[in-house]
Amino acid sequence: MEEELYFNYSATLRIFSESGVDFEEIENKLGVQPTRKHRKGDRRGPKSPPYKHDMWSLDSGLHEEEKLEEHLFALWEILKPHKEYLLSLKETVEVDVFCGYRSSSHIAGVDVSYRALELFKELEIDFSLSIITT
Numbered sequence: 001m002e003e004e005l006y007f008n009y010s011a012t013l014r015i016f017s018e019s020g021v022d023f024e025e026i027e028n029k030l031g032v033q034p035t036r037k038h039r040k041g042d043r044r045g046p047k048s049p050p051y052k053h054d055m056w057s058l059d060s061g062l063h064e065e066e067k068l069e070e071h072l073f074a075l076w077e078i079l080k081p082h083k084e085y086l087l088s089l090k091e092t093v094e095v096d097v098f099c100g101y102r103s104s105s106h107i108a109g110v111d112v113s114y115r116a117l118e119l120f121k122e123l124e125i126d127f128s129l130s131i132i133t134t
Helices: 023-030 068-089 114-123
Strands: 007-017 036-038 054-059 094-103 129-133
Touching: 007 068, 023 054, 023 068, 054 068, 068 094, 068 114, 094 114
Parallel strands: 094 129
Antiparallel strands: 007 054, 007 094, 036 054
């Protein structure tokens, strides 16, 4: 019996720094709680290595089966009113958008409309995509 193909996508705003991130300020300015956050030195689990930086992250909030561009549109909808704040953060911390694509197909690709890339242009960050096939 053939295994059913799956295609999963994600988009996550990440704000991180080795020298500290002000979680409370970010939450107050953006008006949202993070999906995840950790401090430098924390561990994912007891046997995991310590994190090398503070990180505050926010997922798009969509189900992973939604197309990548839908994740990007949803994330930008949340972030767009806070563009200037996010640009100012880049002076002291790293800001990026982690995009993920996982699939059981080894021959699939990802299409993203130019409109969905507005997020990267406006926040002056590069587009990159993590691809995992199984």
